[in-house]
Amino acid sequence: MRTTIALVAPLLTALFAAPAQAQQPGSNALNVKIGVLSDMSGLYADIGGAGSVIAAQMAVEDFNPASHHMKVEIVSADHQNKPDIGSAIARRWFDTEHVNAIADVPNSGVALAVSNVTREKNGVFLISGAADSDLTDKQCSPNSVHWTYDTWALAHGTGGAIVRQGGKSWFFITADYAFGHALERDTGAVVKAAGGEVLGAVRAPLNTADFSSYLLQAQGSKAQVIGLANAGGDTINSVKQAAEFGIVKGGQRLAGLLVFLTDVHALGLQSAQGLTLTTAFYWDLNDKTRAFAKRFAARHDGKYPTMVHAGVYSSVLHYLEAVARTGSATDGAKVVEAMKSAHYDDHLFGDTGVRKDGRAVHAMYLVEVKKPSESKGPYDYFKVLAKIPADQAFRPLAEEKGTCALVQTASQNDSK
The missing domain is CATH 3.40.50.2300 (Response regulator)
Structure with missing residues (x-):
């Protein structure tokens, strides 16, 4: 093209x-x-x-x-x-x-x-x-x-909000590659920093069609929150299949750590309503x-x-x-x-x-997926719960000293 x-x-x-x-x-x-x-x-x-x-x-x-x-x-x-x-x-x-x-x-x-x-x-x-x-x-x-x-912003946005609402014990279903590992790592750090605990995690191959075994492990963990450290089609499949297992009805909460507008469109509001997520942009x-x-x-x-x-x-x-x-x-x-x-x-x-x-x-936004009765039409799916200011939305630069060579070099030049 x-x-x-x-x-x-x-x-x-x-x-x-x-x-x-x-x-x-x-x-x-x-x-x-x-x-x-x-x-x-x-x-x-x-x-x-x-x-x-x-x-x-x-x-x-x-x-x-x-x-x-x-x-x-x-x-x-x-x-x-x-x-x-x-x-x-x-x-x-x-x-x-x-x-x-x-x-x-x-x-x-x-x-x-x-x-x-x-x-x-x-x-x-x-x-x-x-x-x-x-x-x-x-x-x-x-x-x-x-x-x-990035995964730090998602973890502190969605993960932080759910922990503040009382979700202190977590189990992760994680996409088994760099993104999923980073999202699990960053969200787990937020949970532990708030006094919560991570009860376990299971790694699912990218583009998994059947999440049943992973969801059963998450269900069996008795964790309050099942963190979905995946995206796109994997998130859609895991949310749909979680509904079939009655996981939310059974008292556990799903945390979609990276959910897009198109995912909600594919799931439908009936299935996605109430999901809390973090986004950098929303059309409305x-x-x-x-x-x-x-x-x-x-x-x-x-x-x-x-x-x-x-x-x-x-x-x-x-x-x-x-x-x-x-x-x-x-x-x-x-x-x-x-x-x-x-x-x-x-x-x-x-x-x-x-x-x-x-x-x-830049700013990020904590949003909640609307109920079907709240939506005015296709893609009218989010209501903004909070605007996360730019200086809070991303990992502070000071935390990257010693890891990002560009920050190290700039700090050395500033001290001269």
């Missing part, structure tokens, strides 16, 4: 105009190529997939490349949730297809592999779909920006998010955007602004530094800044 966008008539050109032209009139246009690497056909296709390509295209249009004397091309590929395939695509893109930046990449195992290739090739990695908080901790990179959410927050969602849905068969789609849009848009400021797309670390030096009044995420570890910091 390829899209080249040189000139459109965007509604938001003035809002998103970069402060400097990338090239002077009369010179050759600056060519930029962005690869959207996502799950196009598997269990994460609805949260990213084709919608992430659409979001990237919308960002390019709103940036208006022609006004910056630039040409921007979007390409895409399916990583099939396999790190070897994802890293091979990334290497080919950088080596032979002149890709400058890679966006999205749901699946933390794939993202960690792509991050290593991107750093080696001095490209840019705009992470929206992956969640592992190690991407800005011990695996941080000068070539990456982690835009949307304000006029700007509603306008974005309407444009997106018009291109995506009426489907509304997830927070991953919103993250792809915003990270690509601000990446292009940074390229325009630096005048080059070939030095990825330099472009990422330009992204870190700016502050954004982002119309999807609000007040946003990118820290030295590559973590984009």
Whole structure:
């Protein structure tokens, strides 16, 4: 899938105009190529997939490349949730297809592999779909920006809220790869810090169809809360099958630690009602998010955007602004530094800044899935319980000293 966008008539050109032209009139246009690497056909296709390509295209249009004397091309590929395939695509893109930046990449195992290739090739990695908080901790990179959410934010948002409501004993059903392990680790730390206990955990292979044995173990643990450290199709399957086992009716609580708008749509409000979850974006927050969602849905068969789609849009848009400021797309670390030096009044995420570890910091939202009687129609699914301020939503930078080399270096320079 390829899209080249040189000139459109965007509604938001003035809002998103970069402060400097990338090239002077009369010179050759600056060519930029962005690869959207996502799950196009598997269990994460609805949260990213084709919608992430659409979001990237919308960002390019709103940036208006022609006004910056630039040409921007979007390409895409399916990583099939396999790190070897994802890293091979990334290497080919950088080596032979002149890709400058890679966006999205749901699946933390794939993202960690792509991050290593991107750093080696001095490209840019705009992470929206992956969640592992190690991407800005011990695996941080000068070539990456982690835009949307991470396991620390999810653990402290959803996990923290449930613990405060009295859910002190937990059992985890965990996706058996980097993302699930990180989400279980970070949520378990929140539970223990609040005086709770983790009674056990069971690891389920990615894309599991039958969760019955795992749910029976969770049910048998007698834990107050069963934490679902999974996402996408795995979350949908585990919630549906938990209902068949009568787990909630039996007095245990399900905690969906990463639940997307599309998951609720697939489950239906009758099954999903009452779930508490944490999200970085919801289409019905304000006029700007509603306008974005309407444009997106018009291109995506009426489907509304997830927070991953919103993250792809915003990270690509601000990446292009940074390229325009630096005048080059070939030095990825330099472009990422330009992204870190700016502050954004982002119309999807609000007040946003990118820290030295590559973590984009913005508000998060604790929401509850509505009852069927409360919903006005398709995708009207969340009611906001609390806005988590940016300075509380993500792991404090001070906690990453000694693990993220970028933070160590910055601290040493500050002390000189």
